[in-house]
Amino acid sequence: PGPVLELVGLERHFTGSGGTVRAADGVTLTVGRGEVVGLVGESGSGKSTVGRCAVRLDEPTGGTVRVNGTDITRMSRRALRPLRKDFHLVFQDPSSSLDPRMTVGAIIAEPLRLHGLAKGDAARARVAELLEQVGLRPEHADRHPHELSGGQRQRISIARALSVDPDLLVADEPTSALDVSVQASVLNLLADLQRDRGFGCLFITHDLAAVEFLADRIAVMYLGQIVEQAPTAELFADPKHPYTQALLSAAPVPDPAEQRSRQRIVLSGELPSPLDPPPGCRFHTRCPLATGRCRTEEPEPRVLPGGRREVSCHLVTDDGTAPDAAAPPQT
Numbered sequence: 025p026g027p028v029l030e031l032v033g034l035e036r037h038f039t040g041s042g043g044t045v046r047a048a049d050g051v052t053l054t055v056g057r058g059e060v061v062g063l064v065g066e067s068g069s070g071k072s073t074v075g076r077c078a079v080r081l082d083e084p085t086g087g088t089v090r091v092n093g094t095d096i097t098r099m100s101r102r103a104l105r106p107l108r109k110d111f112h113l114v115f116q117d118p119s120s121s122l123d124p125r126m127t128v129g130a131i132i133a134e135p136l137r138l139h140g141l142a143k144g145d146a147a148r149a150r151v152a153e154l155l156e157q158v159g160l161r162p163e164h165a166d167r168h169p170h171e172l173s174g175g176q177r178q179r180i181s182i183a184r185a186l187s188v189d190p191d192l193l194v195a196d197e198p199t200s201a202l203d204v205s206v207q208a209s210v211l212n213l214l215a216d217l218q219r220d221r222g223f224g225c226l227f228i229t230h231d232l233a234a235v236e237f238l239a240d241r242i243a244v245m246y247l248g249q250i251v252e253q254a255p256t257a258e259l260f261a262d263p264k265h266p267y268t269q270a271l272l273s274a275a276p277v278p279d280p281a282e283q284r285s286r287q288r289i290v291l292s293g294e295l296p297s298p299l300d301p302p303p304g305c306r307f308h309t310r311c312p313l314a315t316g317r318c319r320t321e322e323p324e325p326r327v328l329p330g331g332r333r334e335v336s337c338h339l340v341t342d343d344g345t346a347p348d349a350a351a352p353p354q355t
């Protein structure tokens with residue numbers, strides 16, 4: 025079987041007050057069966073837009089979205105409904121996605137009911153099982169979301185998403201609204217469930233430690249585009265794109281005994297607006313290595329030798345030799 029998610033040249037443009045916002049602008053990305061792909065970048069880079077388009081919560085304005093090989097890009101809501109059991113999204117803030125009037129049990133059972141998979145006693149039994157799998161007790165089924173902590177609410181939205189055994193879970197910053205003290209336990213839960221059930225996962229985050237822990241592969245976004253993709257260990261060991269180098273240089277090293285000795289790269293300026301992205305390479309306004317060519321010519325994504333890495337930068341050579349943004353040439 026092919027990948028669970030394929031995005032090809034995905035675009036999400038919309039008209040804002042000042043013109044066309046290019047929130048996602050030609051994103052090509054694949055999540056294999058049982059694979060966890062981390063999507064990282066600053067806030068405003070378009071990560072959430074990509075996640076929402078992947079499950080058709082936002083409408084793509086160009087490109088293609090395929091789930092389990094089926095093109096859902098322009099499928100009608102009605103045609104999409106039965107397919108929705110194959111893919112789910114878990115949001116950053118569970119309080120906004122859990123109906124406060126419903127009991128926890130009804131919330132978790134809702135997808136089962138909508139897809140006609142279980143009702144009555146069978147649904148109740150399934151809810152109890154799911155509660156246990158996410159580390160809660162059967163009694164929680166009778167509570168309401170507001171009676172529970174943020175971490176417990178996020179466990180419930182995970183239980184609901186997994187109730188129908190989806191092939192794809194899109195998790196958008198699933199822990200960033202939680203207390204730091206419970207973030208690790210929710211991440212561990214996601215990792216355990218993913219390993220046991222083998223669903224594919226698009227894990228959207230700005231937390232590099234979380235993505236290093238959970239993802240098999242990472243895609244780095246900047247201003248609506250993916251600038252680099254690589255297997256996790258390779259990306260952390262040897263970031264090729266100057267933006268990836270800067271992003272990783274700013275991340276705290278989880279284990280201080282581990283010598284990554286990466287020199288901090290401070291980027292100048294703010295993330296430009298997706299309303300009017302810079303011409304040429306979008307990163308040129310902040311890249312310490314930018315040349316004249318970067319200001320006019322947009323770099324194409326190039327697959328590096330070995331076929332597992334892809335990077336969009338004029339200065340990365342065909343054999344994969346990358347420049348060092350921490351040591352720009354003196355001019």
Ligand code: SF4
Nearest residue numbers: 305308311318337338
């Ligand atoms: Fe920097 Fe140029 Fe590479 Fe863009 S193409 S990342 S501006 S060196």
Ligand code: MG
Nearest residue numbers: 067071072197
């Ligand atoms: Mg976001």
